[in-house]
Amino acid sequence: MRGANSAKWVAGAIVVALAATACGGSNEKGKEGEGKGKAGGSVSVGISEPKRLVPQTTTESEGSQVLDALFRPLVSYGAGNQPVEDAAESITSTDNSLWTVKIKPGQKFHDGTPVTAKSYVQGWNWGAFGPNAADGNYFFATIEGYDALNPADPDGAEGPKKAPEPTAKELSGLKVVDETTFTVKLAKPFADYKTVLGYTVFYPLPDAAIKDIKAYEQAPIGQGAFKIEGKWDHNKSIKVVKNPDYTGTNKPNVDSVTYKIYQKQETMYKDVVAGALDVIPQVPSSELANAPKQFGERFKSSPASTFQFVSFPTYDKKYSKPEVRKAISMAIDREEITKVILNDSQAPARSFVSPVVGGYRDNTCGDSCKFDPAAAKALLDKVGGIEGNKINIGYNGDGGHKEWVDATCNQVKKNLGVECVGQAVPQFAELLTQVEQKKFSGMFRMGWIMDYPSMENYLGPLFTTGGSSNYYGYSNKKFDKLVEDGRAAKTSAEAIKLWQQAEDVLVQDMPVIPLRFGKNVFAHSKNVSNVEMDLFNRVDVTKISKA
Amino acid sequence: MGRFVIRRILQMVPVFIGTTLIVYLLVTQMGGDPIQNLYGEKPVPDNIRATLTAQYHLNEPWWMQYWYYFKGLLQGNFGESIQQGRPIAELLAEAWPHTLKVAGVAFAFELVVGVVAGVLAGMRRGSFIDNLVLLSTLTVIAVPIFVLGNVSQTFLGQEWGLFPVSGTDDGLVSYLLPGLVLGSVSLAYIARLARASVAENLRADYIRTAKAKGLPKSRVVGIHVLRNSLIPVVTYLGADLGTLMGGAIVTEGIFNIPGVGYQLFTSLNVEDGPAVVGFVSLLVLVYLITALVVDMLYAVLDPRIRYE
Numbered sequence: 001m002r003g004a005n006s007a008k009w010v011a012g013a014i015v016v017a018l019a020a021t022a023c024g025g026s027n028e029k030g031k032e033g034e035g036k037g038k039a040g041g042s043v044s045v046g047i048s049e050p051k052r053l054v055p056q057t058t059t060e061s062e063g064s065q066v067l068d069a070l071f072r073p074l075v076s077y078g079a080g081n082q083p084v085e086d087a088a089e090s091i092t093s094t095d096n097s098l099w100t101v102k103i104k105p106g107q108k109f110h111d112g113t114p115v116t117a118k119s120y121v122q123g124w125n126w127g128a129f130g131p132n133a134a135d136g137n138y139f140f141a142t143i144e145g146y147d148a149l150n151p152a153d154p155d156g157a158e159g160p161k162k163a164p165e166p167t168a169k170e171l172s173g174l175k176v177v178d179e180t181t182f183t184v185k186l187a188k189p190f191a192d193y194k195t196v197l198g199y200t201v202f203y204p205l206p207d208a209a210i211k212d213i214k215a216y217e218q219a220p221i222g223q224g225a226f227k228i229e230g231k232w233d234h235n236k237s238i239k240v241v242k243n244p245d246y247t248g249t250n251k252p253n254v255d256s257v258t259y260k261i262y263q264k265q266e267t268m269y270k271d272v273v274a275g276a277l278d279v280i281p282q283v284p285s286s287e288l289a290n291a292p293k294q295f296g297e298r299f300k301s302s303p304a305s306t307f308q309f310v311s312f313p314t315y316d317k318k319y320s321k322p323e324v325r326k327a328i329s330m331a332i333d334r335e336e337i338t339k340v341i342l343n344d345s346q347a348p349a350r351s352f353v354s355p356v357v358g359g360y361r362d363n364t365c366g367d368s369c370k371f372d373p374a375a376a377k378a379l380l381d382k383v384g385g386i387e388g389n390k391i392n393i394g395y396n397g398d399g400g401h402k403e404w405v406d407a408t409c410n411q412v413k414k415n416l417g418v419e420c421v422g423q424a425v426p427q428f429a430e431l432l433t434q435v436e437q438k439k440f441s442g443m444f445r446m447g448w449i450m451d452y453p454s455m456e457n458y459l460g461p462l463f464t465t466g467g468s469s470n471y472y473g474y475s476n477k478k479f480d481k482l483v484e485d486g487r488a489a490k491t492s493a494e495a496i497k498l499w500q501q502a503e504d505v506l507v508q509d510m511p512v513i514p515l516r517f518g519k520n521v522f523a524h525s526k527n528v529s530n531v532e533m534d535l536f537n538r539v540d541v542t543k544i545s546k547a
Numbered sequence: 548m549g550r551f552v553i554r555r556i557l558q559m560v561p562v563f564i565g566t567t568l569i570v571y572l573l574v575t576q577m578g579g580d581p582i583q584n585l586y587g588e589k590p591v592p593d594n595i596r597a598t599l600t601a602q603y604h605l606n607e608p609w610w611m612q613y614w615y616y617f618k619g620l621l622q623g624n625f626g627e628s629i630q631q632g633r634p635i636a637e638l639l640a641e642a643w644p645h646t647l648k649v650a651g652v653a654f655a656f657e658l659v660v661g662v663v664a665g666v667l668a669g670m671r672r673g674s675f676i677d678n679l680v681l682l683s684t685l686t687v688i689a690v691p692i693f694v695l696g697n698v699s700q701t702f703l704g705q706e707w708g709l710f711p712v713s714g715t716d717d718g719l720v721s722y723l724l725p726g727l728v729l730g731s732v733s734l735a736y737i738a739r740l741a742r743a744s745v746a747e748n749l750r751a752d753y754i755r756t757a758k759a760k761g762l763p764k765s766r767v768v769g770i771h772v773l774r775n776s777l778i779p780v781v782t783y784l785g786a787d788l789g790t791l792m793g794g795a796i797v798t799e800g801i802f803n804i805p806g807v808g809y810q811l812f813t814s815l816n817v818e819d820g821p822a823v824v825g826f827v828s829l830l831v832l833v834y835l836i837t838a839l840v841v842d843m844l845y846a847v848l849d850p851r852i853r854y855e
Contacts, residue, residue, distance in 0.1 A: 049813075051585070052632070060587065133598040135586070150594040234633075234641055235805030236715065260714065263813075267700075267713045267803045274705040274712045398816075429583030432590075468590050 041546035042256040043528050045279045045539050046268040049235050049261050053220045054213060055203035056127025057134040059451075061537040064200045065281075066259055069240045069541045070110075070222035071203040072248055074101065074120075075194060081356055081453040081535065083195045086248065087115075087223065089180070091197065096189035096490065101197075103180045108245050109206040110227035117182035121174045123205030125149075126213075130166050136201030138468070139451070142193075144173030144185045189488045191495040192454045199452050225252045225542050235261055240541075253530070253545035272525055279524045279531055279539050285400060288343035288521070295523045305356050305450040305535045306518025307349065307458065310393060310408075312511060314473040315438045318391075323383040325510040326368040328391070328443075330376035331415035332408055334369075338516060341404045346516040352506045353458040354450065354517050356535050359496035364503055365514055373415035380416055390419040394444035396431050397424035401445055408515075435471045446471070446512070453535060455499040459483050463506060474511035548846070552839070559835045563828070564617075570827045571613050571820065579818035581605070581629045603629055603821075616821065620828075628822040630814065635825040638810055642826075645715060645722075646806035649798065650791040652726025657734035657787075662780060664734075665741025666773065672746055680742065684735035696728045696801040713803035725802040729795060733787045737780055744776040751775075774848055781848065785841030789834035 050063035055071060058064050074091065075083035085091065089102040107115035126132060128140035130150040140146055148168035173185035186193065196202070204223065209216040219231045225248060226240035241256040260277055262268040265284035271277035273294060283291050283299070291299045312319040319325060334348035350369040353360055363369070380386065393409060395401040402422065409420035423442060425431040434440035448469065450457045461468045464483050465475040479502050486498035520533040529547045532540045582591055582599050600606050604615055619626050625635035668680040687695070703724060704712035710724040711717045748754060749772060757767045795808035807826055814822035845852045 051630070059589065130594045131598055133595050133602070135595075137595055138592045150592075152593065234638075235809065261805075262713070262803050263800050263805075263809055264803070266697075267801060270700060270705045271712045271714075274708065276712055276714075427579065427584070428587070429580045432583065433580065468592075471590075 038546045039253050040255050042258065043254050043278045043541075043544055043546065044258045044260050045541070045544075046262050046271070046277050046281065047259045048263070050232075050238075052135065053217050053232060054134070054209070055205070055220075056123060056136050056201045057132075058200050059135045061449075064536060065538045066238055066240070067200055067203065067220065067222070068536075068538050069224060069226040069257060070220055070228060071200075071224040072107075072222070072246075073198045073200075074103075074202060075198040076250075077198060077453055077535070080358060082358060083198055086198075088197075091194045093193070096191050096193065096488070097186045099184040099186070099193055100177075101182055101184065104247070105180050107223050107247060109223050110221045110243060110245075111206060111208060113206055113208075115204055115206075115223045116179050117176045119204035119206060120202075121170075121176055121182055122207075122210055123203065124174060124201075125170045126205060126210060127201055128171050129169060132213075134201075136199075139196070139199065139201045140171065142186050142188070142190060142196075143171050144187050145171040146173075146187070148172070191487060191489045191492055192452075192456055195454045195492075196452045224248075225250065226257065229256070235263075237261055250542040252542045254541075257541050257544075269523075272523060275525050275527065277525065278528045279522065279544070281520065281522050281533060281537060281539055283345075283521050283523055285343070285345065288345055291521075291523055298526070299521075299523045300531070301345070301519045301521045302533050303354075303356050303535065304518040304520045304533075304537055305354050305453070306346075307354050307448045307450075307514070308346065308445070308516040308518070309349070309447075309512040309514050310443050310445050311472040311474075311513075312443055313435065313438070313440065314475070314511070316441055318387045318441075319443065321383050322508065322510050323379055324386055325513065327376045327380035327383075327416065328412060329365075329368050329510065329513040330370060330372050330379070331412050332513065332515070333371045333411055334515060335371070336411075337404055337407050341407050342516075345521045346518055349514040349517045352463075352503050352512075352514055353455045353499075357450070357453045357455050357458070358492070359455045359500055361500065361503075364500075365507055368507065368510060369514060377416055380418075386416075386418055389417075390421075392421040392423045392442035394423045394425055394431055394435075394440055394442055396428035396445075397426050399428065405445060432471060443513075449518075449537075450535070455496060455503070456483065456487060459499055459502055459506075460487075463511060472511060474509070476505060476509060479505040479509075548843075552843070555839050555842070559839075562835060563831060566831045567617075567620075567824055567828050568613060571616060571824045572609060574815075574818065574823045575612060575820040576609060577818060581818045581820065584817040584819075585630060599629075603627075616824065625825045626821040628814070628819055630817045630819040630822065635822055638822065639825060639829060642805060642807045642810045643829075645804050646792055646795055646799070646808065648719070648722045649726050649729060649795055649804060649806060650788070652722050653730030653733070653791050654784075654788065656727055656730040657737050658784065661734040661737030662741050662777075665738040665780075666745050666768075666776070668738065669742040669745025669749070669776070670768070672742075677742070680738055684738050687731050687735040692728065692732060693797050693801065695731060696725070696798055699724060699728055700801060713801075715804060721802075722804070725795075725798045725804055728801075729791060729798045733783075733791070737783060740779050740783055741776060744779050745772055748772050748776050778845060778848055781841055781844050785837045785844075786834075788837045789830060792833055793830050 047062045047065055050066055051060055052058050052063055053066060055067055058067055072087040074086060074088040076086040078084040087103055087107065089104045091099060091101050093099040103117065109115055124140060127134045127136055128146060128149050145168065149166045149171065151164045151166055175183045177183060206221050208221055219228050225243055225246045227243045229239045229241045232238050238259040239256060242252055265282060266286065268277060268280045269284055269287050272280045312325055338344060338346055338348050351361060351364040393405050395405045402424065405422040409422050412418055412420040431444060435444060448458065448462060460483055462470060463474055464470065464480050482498050482502035486495040489495035489498060520537055522533055524531045527547055528544055530543045530545050532543050534540055582596055604612050616626060628635055628638060664680045668677040671677055700712060703709045711721050715721045754767060754771055757771050792807060795806055796812045799806045799808040800812060811823065811826045
């Protein structure tokens with residue numbers, strides 16, 4: 001039944017969230033009473049080898065899973081995924097461009113040094129400094145003075161000339177006011193900036209990290225609920241233990257968590273079945289059919305932020321008419337594919353932003369995303385069909401997309417009478433390069449995982465002119481203005497209104513076909529309870545407990 | 548013999564340089580984009596791309612890149628992995644012990660069981676044992692290694708709990724199952740080689756002579772038959788040792804062993820040129836050295852073979 005349509009799925013998500021809070025509540029009051037979640041003990045969670053373990057350079061889920069245990073974010077996401085102050089005492093602004101961040105006093109890093117405003121400023125400066133080549137570098141681009149730390153290469157990265165040396169080492173927009181206060185001056189006002197600050201790259205760095213970042217990475221020091229025990233044992237495990245000095249309210253139930261590092265999800269799955277591992281955050285697709293039988297109640301799913309879509313190359317005249325795009329979209333039966341091919345591990349999508357962000361509206365795409373083969377064929381015939389009567393959908397062969405792309409193609413073939421071919425390119429990077437050089441002819445699949453829960457994080461990078469992930473080159477002045485105005489709006493509520501108008505522009509233009517929203521599909525052993533996952537594909541290790 | 552060894556060692560130098568060069572070219576000139584691979588499905592900001600390109604000399608001609616690499620190698624510096632940002636020497640030091648243990652288990656298993664089964668089958672051709680060895684080895688050869696690995700992991704590990712399912716937490720026990728799986732295919736070949744060779748030698752003139760002289764059977768088989776029959780087996784074992792190290796890719800993946808095979812596989816996937824070359828270079832060395840040892844063993848096994 002799960003995922004029968006979007007509305008039901010969203011309702012389901014709310015139920016999950018409610019149940020979760022209920023559990024958390026009962027837990028804090030009567031820890032021994034119900035037998036629901038014993039205190040103490042150690043649990044294990046499966047992950048892949050993290051790429052990096054410095055917050056400013058960790059933008060993938062594995063590393064941020066570990067850092068989530070070691071650090072306490074400025075804001076965490078509460079009901080409706082709205083930001084709630086966590087390590088921060090307050091985050092305020094009168095004009096949405098100069099932000100004042102006050103942190104809660106008395107916090108300590110795991111090495112005993114105090115967490116001060118300086119810890120944040122030095123961490124962010126490190127991340128923003130171009131030559132450090134931090135993965136999360138671009139997150140600081142909104143702060144004033146970023147360009148001085150990241151001078152543009154005069155002839156592009158491929159050219160022979162080297163980029164000039166940065167003229168500054170520190171962001172001019174960051175200022176320490178006192179021990180626990182600092183200010184952030186943005187280059188342009190941004191209403192939802194508080195939401196952004198929950199992201200991994202905005203964690204503070206202790207002095208030890210600035211002194212020797214390589215050594216720090218092997219045993220990161222944070223200010224979170226857990227501290228690392230020993231070192232990052234590469235490709236094997238990372239162990240974290242309860243931090244006795246932790247002052248946050250979400251104190252962990254368990255004494256320690258061991259992140260066991262796996263090369264393959266299939267192996268992880270076998271270990272959970274055998275009881276050698278407690279949590280598998282992503283059940284491999286090959287086991288989706290078995291998992292409900294094998295795990296019963298312990299096989300779960302929860303909303304995630306992923307958004308899967310197929311985009312049209314703007315440089316290809318074949319797809320320039322919105323009618324053609326809409327016809328293809330209407331010829332796709334999203335329900336059938338999610339159910340039959342993907343075993344309900346994802347949910348059908350009919351909007352351009354994910355249901356996990358504030359301002360999401362169900363089915364904004366309307367008739368254009370409704371499965372209606374007859375109307376689709378009629379619409380296509382009205383505009384004279386597709387040039388050459390043949391389309392193709394590109395995908396990266398290394399990502400397990402073949403099955404659904406082929407199924408989608410078959411539907412288009414059957415319902416529109418248009419020849420459709422799935423075209424594999426070995427790697428995603430290659431696909432992107434071909435698209436960027438306008439060499440790839442045809443539609444191609446893309447996916448998006450959000451960085452922070454805001455509509456802007458979907459609309460901005462994916463659809464604005466020159467957006468960082470707008471590979472298909474979609475450009476609409478009206479849309480750009482609405483997104484821009486939303487950023488500059490006084491309040492989040494106003495911003496959301498403008499962004500919703502922007503989304504309506506997308507509905508008319510259909511630069512991409514929304515296909516599916518992601519889910520966390522996970523399972524756990526009999527040894528643990530209270531297993532929950534957040535929108536960033538992370539297991540909540542402060543809630544988990546021994547069964 | 549001494550001169551032979553020195554000559555062989557000197558020959559290794561150009562072979563080593565040549566192979567590393569070829570591998571380096573293959574990996575770095577494939578036309579992929581190691582920097583994009585760092586970012587997965589997200590775009591790489593231009594300034595980061597510029598920094599990393601300069602750091603890893605990616606915009607310089609291949610011969611300059613190889614020169615940087617080789618210069619480092621002469622100074623005992625394997626360079627730094629693009630993907631993991633760590634010294635390759637460190638990655639090697641972490642990965643090799645695991646692979647050596649898996650390969651060691653596999654090697655011991657195929658040597659002992661393979662030779663014994665082969666000799667028994669060869670001595671009693673047409674008997675029950677012979678048929679059993681022939682049939683079982685045929686089965687093992689026919690089944691792909693990932694099927695063998697997954698099936699044995701599911702049943703022996705997950706269902707019956709006889710072995711740990713994965714990982715290296717249980718000491719040497721962790722390496723048993725992967726080692727047995729890895730060694731099984733070679734074991735089948737060795738058993739068949741030994742069987743054929745024993746059967747052939749049993750009919751040789753010198754064996755008839757030995758028997759006619761009235762030597763006890765144990766001496767005839769143990770010294771005369773076995774020693775000569777082992778030459779093809781040793782040749783195969785030597786070549787196989789290198790294959791075991793590199794070929795552990797599949798087994799190490801299935802059993803989650805962080806060894807050379809795994810590192811090689813991930814590095815290849817993300818076109819991490821320096822890391823691939825580092826690991827392959829050491830594999831080349833293993834091949835070269837085992838080839839030398841095999842050649843020297845010939846002389847030990849068969850006194851008629853002399854090296855000048």
